[in-house]
Amino acid sequence: MKQEFIVLKRDILKILDAFYQGKVQRLDQAYNLYLKSSRNRGTDKENLIRLCRGVVKHSLQLDSICRTFLPKWEKLPLSIQNLLRLATFQLLFNVSTPKGVVVNEAVEISKGLYAGNFSALVNATLRNIAGQVDQYLKILEGGVELPPWLHEQWMNKLGKELENVVKSLALPPVLFLRANTLKVGADQLAHLLSKRDIEAEPLLFPPEALAVKKGDYHELCKTQEYRNGMFYIQDLSSQLVAHLLQPQPGEVVIEVGCGSGGKTTHLAQLMQNQGEIIAIDKQKELLKQLFKNVQRMGIEIVKPLSRDATSPIPELKETADRVLVDAPCSGCGTIRKNPEVLFRNNQQTLRRLAEVQKQMLCNAANYLKKGGTMVYCVCTLTDEETWEVVEFFEKNVPNLEKVNLEIYLPEGIRKRLRNSERWKVLVENKQKGIEIWPHYFSSDGLFIVAWRKR
Structure with missing residues (x-):
């Protein structure tokens, strides 16, 4: 038993405790705060992140396995639950580490929790699980378990293709x-x-x-x-957005919900650093990061604007050749790298986000010149935040026509999309928007639709 592995696991438990206690909303916030500490700069970052992300991503399945042997699972202290989640994940996914080592390390760590009162329970539970690893692996080979509300919605959209999606989400994110x-x-x-x-x-x-x-x-x-x-x-799906907006050098582009500038800086590249990009976000901290990225990349045409995009901005009326609305969303397309969205969302949060998206989109349409193009994108694929927002928008802003985005994609990309049954449904229904599902390109899920102002 190597002491550095014990230390690493204790560190992971601190991060998981902070996450499950709700002290941070995002898992990456929890481990990045920890890794920024000078005391922790020598930590095995890659392994720490992989284990934290894996435990949260598979926690529904891990909890189900533990409950088999622990009927009073919910009554256990959180740190013991997290220790069992972590050790169970290792038993199932770290085949290079002997099972006995995983169990013994967990027992050793448990002795420092609650005066060792749970060491016997931890030992017995993990030895039972270790004896049935092959059985549990068959379950987990099916991919990530989705919350019932999301599973039902995506099953209605995808049918059998959902199997490919959940298997894809179980994989580590591609950088x-x-x-x-x-x-x-x-x-x-x-x-x-x-x-x-x-x-x-x-x-x-x-x-x-x-x-x-x-x-x-x-x-x-x-x-x-x-x-x-x-x-x-920047994720691959996100990189498609600027190309689909088709910005040209010298144009005025408004980005609503610019964040720290991933798509903003890409737009500037495609515009050859000529023209003007008005980058709007209400979070000043994100605009500060945007400014740093713009400076770092040698971009001179971005003008940050701190405003709440759910309210009209009269001075921008009919000033833009192109508008990008990158709205806040549930992030259900990013489960590969942000597994916390499995637990941070429900249908109530979706409805709340959809109202924000509708307000942003309707306001942004006023910023377009005649003949201008607007793109709406969200890194999620829930009905409430995608096609239902589109339907509401088109009923309330009638002077726009939808653009067929497929024509802007190269044949190689279109060919990959045509292999999807879901894509065939969108084409048959003449939806014109694009759904990028995680298994298409091993990237985030993304929804994109565009309109041109008459």
């Missing part, structure tokens, strides 16, 4: 980069990163996209290339 073409091309960036022992493979579309094969987020952020603004860490 994607976007080369800053104002400074470097994708191939050149891949070459530069290879000298840092980071392997990144350029993709066919978008042409500035790369998939990281070797290296992690923290390593990338430490590189000179990152500090020099040569790339932005």
Whole structure:
């Protein structure tokens, strides 16, 4: 038994306790706060994040397994529940670690919790689970278990294709980069990163996209290339959005809900740093981060604007050639990397978010010039936040016509989409919008629709 593994697991338990106690809303907030501490800079970051994310992602299944042997599971102290979740996850997914080692480490850690009162229970439970690993693995091979409300909704949309989605969500998230073409091309960036022992493979579309094969987020952020603004860490689905808006050099573009600037900086690249981008967000901390990213990447055309986009902004009326509405959402397309959305959402939160999305979208339509184009996108695929928002918008803002976004995608991407039964349904119903499901490109799920102002 290696002491550093014991220390690592104790650290993971602190993070999981903070998350399940509701002290942080997002799991990455919990582990990033921990990793930023100078005391923890030598921590095995990759393993810590993988285990934290895996436990939360599979917690419905892990809890179900533990309840088999612990009928009073809910009455156990949270730290003991998390210890059992973590050890069960390791028994099922860390096949390289002997089962006896996993059990013994958990028992050793339990002795420091509640004066060791639970060590016998932990030992007995984990030994029972270890004896039936093969049986439980068959269950988990089916993928992530979704909350009943989400499972029902996605089953109605996808049918048998849902099996591919939940299996995809169980996989570790792929790390994607976007080369800053104002400074470097994708191939050149891949070459530069290879000298840092980071392997990144350029993709066919978008042409500035790369998939990281070797290296992690923290390593990338430490590189000179990152500090020099040569790339932005951005999911592949998110990188499609700017291309579908089709911004041109010299135009005025308004982005509603810009956040820290992932899509904003991409728009500036496609505009060749010519024109104007008004980037709107009500969170000043995000605008501060946007400003840092813009400076780092050598972008000069972005004008941050701190406003609440659910209220009209009269001075922007009919000023934009293009508008992007990147609305706050439930994030149900990001379960691969943000598994907490499995537990932070319900149908009530969806309805609340949908009202915000409708307000933002209706206000944003006023900022378009005649002939201008507007794109609405959310990193979720729930009915309430996608097609129901679209239906409401089109009933209340009649002077726009929907754009067929498929024509802006290269044939290789369209061919992949056509393999999906869900895509065939959208085409048959002439929906024109795009649903990117996680199993299409190993990326986040994303919904995109566009209109042109008559």
